[in-house]
Amino acid sequence: MKNINLKGTISIMASVVIGFVASIATPAQYAPGVIEKLKGGSTPTQTQTLTGVIRIPKEFGVVPAGPGNSQAAALPCFPFFVAVLDPANKNKVIAYTDSLFEPGRDDGIFYTCKYSLTVPRDKSIYAVAGMGGISQLPYDKRWATYTTDAWIGGTNNKPRRGYERSFAGKFITLGVKPMYLRFDLTYVQVNPD
Numbered sequence: 001m002k003n004i005n006l007k008g009t010i011s012i013m014a015s016v017v018i019g020f021v022a023s024i025a026t027p028a029q030y031a032p033g034v035i036e037k038l039k040g041g042s043t044p045t046q047t048q049t050l051t052g053v054i055r056i057p058k059e060f061g062v063v064p065a066g067p068g069n070s071q072a073a074a075l076p077c078f079p080f081f082v083a084v085l086d087p088a089n090k091n092k093v094i095a096y097t098d099s100l101f102e103p104g105r106d107d108g109i110f111y112t113c114k115y116s117l118t119v120p121r122d123k124s125i126y127a128v129a130g131m132g133g134i135s136q137l138p139y140d141k142r143w144a145t146y147t148t149d150a151w152i153g154g155t156n157n158k159p160r161r162g163y164e165r166s167f168a169g170k171f172i173t174l175g176v177k178p179m180y181l182r183f184d185l186t187y188v189q190v191n192p193d
Contacts (some may be wrong), residue, residue: 048121048174052181054080054101054129055110060165060185061154062111063131067145072152077101077113079131079146082183084119087126087171095119096134110184121174128169129183159187 062072063079083096097115104112119125131146147165150158159165166188170181
């Protein structure tokens with residue numbers, strides 16, 4: 001009869017058991033978003049910062065404190081906003097500025113208002129600036145205070161008949177690098193229809 005070394009056998013069996021337990025106790029490492037996909041969920045959307053300024057020619061004057069008011073607004077950047085819409089989803093608003101813009105530097109020609117906004121990355125979006133709040137976007141409201149009434153000061157503070165104040169929107173796709181967008185307020189001809 002052979003002599004069996006129980007200590008060695010037990011030691012080998014213990015090592016195998018510990019190795020097995022360690023392998024099942026260590027969670028698998030997955031790339032970001034993989035676990036959500038395996039569970040049937042969606043990958044979290046990566047975001048990017050969109051910054052920039054809105055520029056108002058000083059010749060246009062300053063927004064009045066209210067409709068028919070002869071006093072300039074105490075905070076000249078208060079009526080402005082920037083919104084980001086999804087053109088692939090009926091221009092649904094997906095992000096917008098929800099705080100007061102900070103005044104930018106004075107270059108002698110423009111009043112400037114600085115903004116910052118978090119938007120989806122690697123997605124084609126439509127960015128637009130406006131006045132009076134984003135509630136105007138779906139309904140295309142035009143408040144005369146912002147679009148056609150005379151503003152306070154300036155040498156060209158009221159659009160001529162058939163024109164109104166407006167901003168041009170921009171189609172963009174954000175990537176890895178931050179993006180800076182400038183919106184200039186201008187007078188545009190109104191569609192007579």
